[in-house]
Amino acid sequence: MSETIEDFLARHETSELLRFSTAGSVDDGKSTLIGRLLYDTKGVYEDQLASIKNSRINRSTGSIDFSLLTDGLKAEREQGITIDVAYRYFATAKRKFIIADTPGHEQYTRNMATGASTATLAIVLIDARKGVLPQSRRHAYISSLLGIPNIVVAVNKMDLVDFSQEVFEQIQRDFAVFASQLNLPDPVFIPISALEGDNVVSASPRTRWYTGPNLLEHLETAPISTIHNYKDFRLAVQYVIRPDLDFRGYAGQIASGTIRPGAPVMVLPSGRTTKVKSISTFDGNLDVAFPPMSVTLTLEDELDISRGDMLVDPASMPHVSRRVEAALVWMNQEPLELNHPYLLKHTTQQIGVTVTAIQARIDVNTLAEDQPERLELNEIGIVSLETTKPLFYDPYNSNRATGSLILIDPTTNATLAAGMLRQHRTPASTQSSVPLLNFEAGRLTPAERYARAGHLPATIWLTARAELVWNLERKLFERGCLVQAISDDVESHRLPEVARILNSAGLIAICSSGTDDAADLQRAEELVGKDKLFAYHPSDISPKDDTACNCIIRDLEKRGILTPADFASGEGI
Amino acid sequence: MSYSLSHLRALEAESIHILREVAAEFAKPVMLYSIGKDSSVMVRLAQKAFFPGKIPFPMLHVDTTFKFGEMIEFRDSFMRSIGAELIVGTNHKAIAEGANPFALGTAKCCALLKTRGLLDALEAGGFDAAFGGARRDEEKSRAKERVYSFRDEFGQWDPKNQRPELWNLYNARVDKGESIRVFPLSNWTELDVWHYIYLEDIPVVPLYFAKPRPVVVRGGSLIPIEHNMPLLPHEKPEMIMSRMRSLGCTYCTGAIRSEADTLPKIIAELVGFRRSERENRVIDHDQEGSMELKKREGYF
Numbered sequence: 001m002s003e004t005i006e007d008f009l010a011r012h013e014t015s016e017l018l019r020f021s022t023a024g025s026v027d028d029g030k031s032t033l034i035g036r037l038l039y040d041t042k043g044v045y046e047d048q049l050a051s052i053k054n055s056r057i058n059r060s061t062g063s064i065d066f067s068l069l070t071d072g073l074k075a076e077r078e079q080g081i082t083i084d085v086a087y088r089y090f091a092t093a094k095r096k097f098i099i100a101d102t103p104g105h106e107q108y109t110r111n112m113a114t115g116a117s118t119a120t121l122a123i124v125l126i127d128a129r130k131g132v133l134p135q136s137r138r139h140a141y142i143s144s145l146l147g148i149p150n151i152v153v154a155v156n157k158m159d160l161v162d163f164s165q166e167v168f169e170q171i172q173r174d175f176a177v178f179a180s181q182l183n184l185p186d187p188v189f190i191p192i193s194a195l196e197g198d199n200v201v202s203a204s205p206r207t208r209w210y211t212g213p214n215l216l217e218h219l220e221t222a223p224i225s226t227i228h229n230y231k232d233f234r235l236a237v238q239y240v241i242r243p244d245l246d247f248r249g250y251a252g253q254i255a256s257g258t259i260r261p262g263a264p265v266m267v268l269p270s271g272r273t274t275k276v277k278s279i280s281t282f283d284g285n286l287d288v289a290f291p292p293m294s295v296t297l298t299l300e301d302e303l304d305i306s307r308g309d310m311l312v313d314p315a316s317m318p319h320v321s322r323r324v325e326a327a328l329v330w331m332n333q334e335p336l337e338l339n340h341p342y343l344l345k346h347t348t349q350q351i352g353v354t355v356t357a358i359q360a361r362i363d364v365n366t367l368a369e370d371q372p373e374r375l376e377l378n379e380i381g382i383v384s385l386e387t388t389k390p391l392f393y394d395p396y397n398s399n400r401a402t403g404s405l406i407l408i409d410p411t412t413n414a415t416l417a418a419g420m421l422r423q424h425r426t427p428a429s430t431q432s433s434v435p436l437l438n439f440e441a442g443r444l445t446p447a448e449r450y451a452r453a454g455h456l457p458a459t460i461w462l463t464a465r466a467e468l469v470w471n472l473e474r475k476l477f478e479r480g481c482l483v484q485a486i487s488d489d490v491e492s493h494r495l496p497e498v499a500r501i502l503n504s505a506g507l508i509a510i511c512s513s514g515t516d517d518a519a520d521l522q523r524a525e526e527l528v529g530k531d532k533l534f535a536y537h538p539s540d541i542s543p544k545d546d547t548a549c550n551c552i553i554r555d556l557e558k559r560g561i562l563t564p565a566d567f568a569s570g571e572g573i
Numbered sequence: 574m575s576y577s578l579s580h581l582r583a584l585e586a587e588s589i590h591i592l593r594e595v596a597a598e599f600a601k602p603v604m605l606y607s608i609g610k611d612s613s614v615m616v617r618l619a620q621k622a623f624f625p626g627k628i629p630f631p632m633l634h635v636d637t638t639f640k641f642g643e644m645i646e647f648r649d650s651f652m653r654s655i656g657a658e659l660i661v662g663t664n665h666k667a668i669a670e671g672a673n674p675f676a677l678g679t680a681k682c683c684a685l686l687k688t689r690g691l692l693d694a695l696e697a698g699g700f701d702a703a704f705g706g707a708r709r710d711e712e713k714s715r716a717k718e719r720v721y722s723f724r725d726e727f728g729q730w731d732p733k734n735q736r737p738e739l740w741n742l743y744n745a746r747v748d749k750g751e752s753i754r755v756f757p758l759s760n761w762t763e764l765d766v767w768h769y770i771y772l773e774d775i776p777v778v779p780l781y782f783a784k785p786r787p788v789v790v791r792g793g794s795l796i797p798i799e800h801n802m803p804l805l806p807h808e809k810p811e812m813i814m815s816r817m818r819s820l821g822c823t824y825c826t827g828a829i830r831s832e833a834d835t836l837p838k839i840i841a842e843l844v845g846f847r848r849s850e851r852e853n854r855v856i857d858h859d860q861e862g863s864m865e866l867k868k869r870e871g872y873f
Contacts, residue, residue: 005841007766017580084735086716087709089762094579097762110737116738218763230576238593243626251622253590253741258576282621290576296624307597331737345742348597403738413746540694 009428011093011268014379017222019280020121021100021148023112023139026370028127030155033194034088034101039218041090065514070483094220109364109378110331112139116146117404118470120227120272121219123152128161132174134365140175141364143261144182145327145380145420147397149226151179151187153222157208159193165209179368181445183397190215228291229399233257233265233313236347237305241296249296250305251279255347255401256292257395259297259314266314267305271535273314274301284404291401310350310392310402318392318402320518324385326405326419327396328375334416336375336383342416346389352388354408359383382422389539390463392518396420402462441504449506453482457503458561459496459528460510460552461521461535468538468545475549476508481562486512492517496524503528508561534559581769585618588757589743592622592704595755596629598745599702603695606632606652606659607642609820610707610777611758613651614766617775618757620655620702631658633703637686638668643797647778658785662694666755672750675803685686686822692728695752702745702753709760719797720759726750739845764843771836781839783816785830 003011022030064157088099099116104537116122122143126136136153136221142149153175161167168191179187187471189198191207192215198204201216213221213387214513234255241249259276266273277298289295305311312318313373330336336355361381376379396403397420450456462469466487473485484502488495492513502509509528525533534556538548556562595602604619606612619628634648648657652659664672667685674682695703709716719735721743736744748752758766770777788795789808794804798810815828816839835841 005837008844009771009837009840012768014580016577017583020594062575084717084732087760087862088716089710089760091580091764096762114739118741160805214779225575225577228576238590239597239623241626247625250624252592253586280625281622290578292583292586292590294593294622295584343746345744348594350598385849400740404742405745406739406742408744408746411745413748414742415738415744418737418739499702 004237010089011520015091015095018121018222018224019097019098019100019119019121020123020124020150020219020220021102021112021115021143022097022125022141023102023115023371027196028100028130030124031170033123033125033154033156033192033200033402034099036194036197036200037099038088038090040197041092041455049402080145080506082177082548085115085524087234090221092216093434097219097362109142109380112417113329113331115147116143116148117418119146119148120224120235121150121152121222122148123154123163123215124187126153126171126175128155128164128167130434131171132178132546136175136404137178138364140179140184140187141182141367142329144184145329147400147420149185150222151185152222153189154217155189158191158198159196162205163191163198163206165207168210172298188212188218190218190311194384228400229256232316232318232394233259233263233311233371234318234394234397234399234402235259235295235297235311236392237311238305238348240306244520247298248302249298249312249369250294250313251294252348253294254291254399255567256291256399257316258288258437260288263287263315263428265274265297265311266317267303268310268312268320268518269390269535269537269540270303270305270309271518272301272303272368272477273301274303276300276377291510308347310347313394314522317518317522318394320390320392320521322390323356323385324387324391324393325422325423326385327385328355328381328383328407328417330377330379330381330417332409332414332416333377336381336417338373341410343408343410344385344391344405344419345408346391346393347402349389349391350408351391356386357381357384383419385419387519389537391421391422395423440522446506453506454563455481455508455562457532458508458556459503459508459524459533460508460556461524461533462510462538463536464506464512464548466512467512468548471545472549472552473510475553476510480563485510485512487512489513492520493519493523499524500527534561581765581772584761584765585621585769587741587760588615588618589622589828591621591743594741594743594745595702595704597615599753600765601698601700601701602629602704603660604630604704605635605691605706606648607636607649607706607820608640608705608778609687610766610770610781611708611761613775613777614769615704615706615758616651616655616798617769617773624865628657629658632659632697633660633662633698633700635690635694636661636688637682637684638663639674639686641778641780641820642798643780644778644820647776651776657731660694660698661725662690662697664690664693667754673854674822674825683825690805694764699837701747701753703776704757706758707756708761708763708766709759712848718756718759720756721745722756723747723843724753724754726753728752730754733811764840767836771840778820780817780820783814783834783838785812786815786828788813788815788828794849795829797828799828804845 026258068453080418086101088101090097102112102115124136140430155168155171174190192199192212196309198206199214203214217285235252237250237252239251241251261276261278264273265276277300280296280298339354344351359382361372361379362369395400403421406415409416469485473483476483484507486498495513496512499509499511521535536552541551542548557564641827672685689792707715719738723736724730732793787798787810789810795815817826817828833842
């Protein structure tokens with residue numbers, strides 16, 4: 001080594017991390033390729049190599065069966081099939097690599113999705129003799145579904161087709177036809193022989209017609225940052241750190257966007273806004289934090305924030321809704337049952353959920369769609385979900401960290417499915433092109449209206465079942481309030497405008513929106529004013545309608561909108 | 574401004590996320606503290622995860638009583654210095670009945686003093702999650718281990734029936750008596766661990782650094798002489814410049830010949846010659862696929 005070890009460490013200190021997944025069919029040489037990458041980059045230890053050299057099993061034609069390096073479990077070593085996701089590690093001078101080595105066998109789609117979930121790059125292996133098989137298509141589809149931004153198609157076993165340019169180009173054309181049907185980034189095609197080492201870590205003299213990078217070169221240079229969203233700040237609170245009365249920090253991993261001290265943040269679900277006071281870490285306060293850093297934020301104001309809440313950029317809000325749409329990969333023997341209570345884990349929230357509809361099932365081989373009653377193991381479907389509390393989310397294709405979820409069986413505790421949230425169908429109010437109704441109000445003053453009504457005007461923003469909304473309306477009416485409940489699931493973005501008119505007449509408006517879009521709430525804040533807007537998630541207060549109504553009424557008393565009941569009754573209403 | 578994180582900082586962020594998830598979602602987590610370099614890194618990550626608060630769970634050391642004296646000294650002073658709560662679990666019954674590696678052989682001794690000792694300590698403490706410092710690059714069967722590794726009520730692992738694990742969404746659901754072993758260092762390699770120790774200046778047991786030590790050469794391994802280890806007739810203790818690559822019980826941890834007496838020299842040795850660190854652990858080689866068997870039974 002000509003450089004000193006200190007130089008080596010300094011250079012290695014700044015090297016980045018690339019996670020990639022490999023997928024291949026049973027015999028297309030995936031294990032051999034990985035074994036080769038590990039061996040050629042010195043990722044294999046000598047004694048491990050010695051132990052496979054001594055192994056009774058050698059399924060290869062060469063002196064070393066590289067595939068044995070990666071077959072972990074005893075059963076697999078005997079059967080010669082990789083049956084679970086295995087993680088491998090190697091490093092070059094430029095990067096550290098984590099391989100999620102996933103099985104290609106038909107019934108293990110779930111493992112492929114698992115490996116792809118953390119990958120920035122996918123290597124789809126194709127046997128040059130066999131061309132594009134249904135399995136190659138499946139790998140490409142799952143990679144696109146899981147949003148992997150870099151795809152490499154490694155055409156393997158080129159030695160068995162005499163390194164034929166024609167064969168390679170035919171596969172390139174066949175794959176491109178399929179890829180064009182998918183939302184797939186432009187793949188990079190590389191002709192290789194994993195067994196003999198061609199174009200794996202160095203250019204092969206036997207493929208002079210190929211001018212692109214060898215596989216390792218490409219792995220060392222493929223863009224990494226594309227996996228993160230640096231625009232929309234989101235941090236799901238994992239843990240509240242309170243060592244003493246002077247420090248209250250909200251710990252979590254930056255899911256997306258960047259954050260600096262002084263930046264405004266909104267807390268969901270409360271909708272309160274404040275500013276970041278500091279980004280605190282063991283190594284000192286930071287000037288800026290970005291994904292995927294794990295940090296602790298302190299805020300200017302003392303707010304009631306706990307695990308499951310999300311800190312977001314008020315200028316670019318996530319969707320907030322209890323009714324969402326997602327692509328699901330079903331991963332359990334027990335099929336998906338409609339309207340059955342499951343648990344959903346999304347960011348740091350774990351809440352109840354039911355699947356209300358299967359809109360489509362997608363055949364991973366043909367991309368054909370149908371509409372079944374159930375979803376079985378390894379099937380992929382587009383479904384409608386209804387949660388017990390609102391999710392704060394972004395579509396998966398714009399934000400992996402806030403667009404992903406898993407389903408859990410509350411009885412067996414098994415992980416049932418992986419989900420990718422999709423764009424909501426109803427347009428957000430901010431995109432609404434409908435102009436505001438403009439009118440000139442009369443000459444009555446708010447004070448006169450207050451004297452008549454006995455309360456201030458207000459807009460109560462609820463995410464709740466219709467019965468609760470009507471119940472609250474009745475209770476307020478019976479107290480003598482001027483009140484009007486308005487619900488609209490379809491055009492909820494019009495609710496703030498109507499609430500503004502009701503408020504200007506001195507009424508209490510109860511708005512209930514099924515979509516529970518944060519943009520609507522923000523719009524309501526703009527139109528009716530922050531001082532008049534009160535948002536509640538009754539499921540947070542109490543599962544019982546009656547208790548929830550009473551809590552809301554007490555809160556309105558506390559905030560001076562209503563006169564307290566005992567005081568009011570003293571006046572002899 | 575470029576928002577790029579080095580591989581070590583990316584691994585650090587991932588591990589801290591895992592530590593916080595467990596602290597938030599489990600009723601009673603514990604950290605298995607083995608005194609080794611991986612444990613040292615894990616403890617530093619825990620300090621970072623909950624800063625400026627204290628680490629919100631205790632440390633558990635399973636002491637077979639056959640550890641190196643230097644390890645126990647280091648353990649006690651290190652735990653004191655960071656103000657952590659330490660629980661020491663020992664299978665006193667087995668030791669009273671004379672369990673030791675010389676009499677029982679390594680497989681049986683490990684089962685009694687390590688695996689049983691660990692399971693008993695976990696049960697006694699009522700812990701529903703236990704952090705371990707194992708890494709996936711250590712040994713073949715570990716490559717498929719989840720970050721959250723489910724154990725049934727007997728502490729056993731079923732490799733065929735693992736929960737799928739996607740993104741950073743971990744399934745923390747367990748029934749009473751069941752538990753999860755959590756591996757926050759899953760994606761670290763041995764080189765990452767040493768590099769991090771070097772960058773962060775983390776204290777480690779002096780046994781990792783080379784110096785002349787009394788050993789016997791047995792079957793190609795250097796076995797340090799401690800705990801009145803009986804010698805075979807032809808064996809003679811020798812002073813050999815050597816160090817430990819991984820730490821366990823004295824009899825089961827072979828030393829390697831080495832001149833590496835500083836961190837950079839250890840790392841230079843590591844990148845220069847590639848032998849896996851567990852190679853000198855007698856226990857991994859006592860049966861074919863032996864680590865997998867131990868893990869199924871409840872070993873870390």
